[in-house]
Amino acid sequence: MTQPDLDTLLAQVRSCCECMPHLPLGPRPILQMSKTATLLVASQAPGTRAHNSGKPFDDASGEQLRHWMGIADDIFYDPRRVAILPMGLCYPGRAASGGDAPPRAxxxxxxxxxxxxxxxxxxxxxxxxxxxxxxxLGPGRMTDRVRQFDRYLPSHFPLPHPSWRSRGWMVKNPWFEREVLPALRGCVREALGAACGGA
Ligand code: SF4
Known part of the structure; x- marks a missing residue:
């Protein structure tokens, strides 16, 4: 099948209701992208705040992620520079065990x-x-991957999900702030600067 142009594709995505019966708040795909973006945030699924506002990472997780990346809101939300594409584009509801359900497969x-x-x-x-x-990358342990982030460079950089749970994870894994975040910020600056003449 021929790939439609990006505007057509985005219109198709935004009108999708494929898994509507499983979505407690209904379909509302949340994503950001353009052909010029040099940095992709490949994430999980929107939460309720992002569902309500229509803006990805419009919550405490987003503040944490932007802090980790070392970039301001105006850069993060510029689709010409940063694409944000969750694995599931709509809010998936709550899991029985607490927390949000997994992204819809x-x-x-x-x-x-x-x-x-x-x-x-x-x-x-x-x-x-x-x-x-x-x-x-296939199956693997998140913590191992983050610790060995340089194995996946220059194309990928694995990170934990920046939810409130990551605070406890960071306390248990102090190397993340000490070693991984400075490297992450350098890689983000480099990826953005290549397209934008310096971030
Ligand atoms: S989660 Fe994805 S497949 Fe399901 S309705 Fe939303 S856009 Fe469509």
């Missing part, structure tokens, strides 16, 4: 590859959380 099967094909300027993909890491 239908979503990546339908939309991920057509959307990724449009990101032809990418220099770096941040794999935020286990779902994005397993999709790109």
């Amino acid at each position: 239908e979503c990546a099967k339908l939309w991920r590859w057509p959307l990724l094909r449009e990101l032809s300027s990418l220099r770096l993909t941040l794999l935020v959380g286990t779902f994005a890491q397993e999709h790109a």
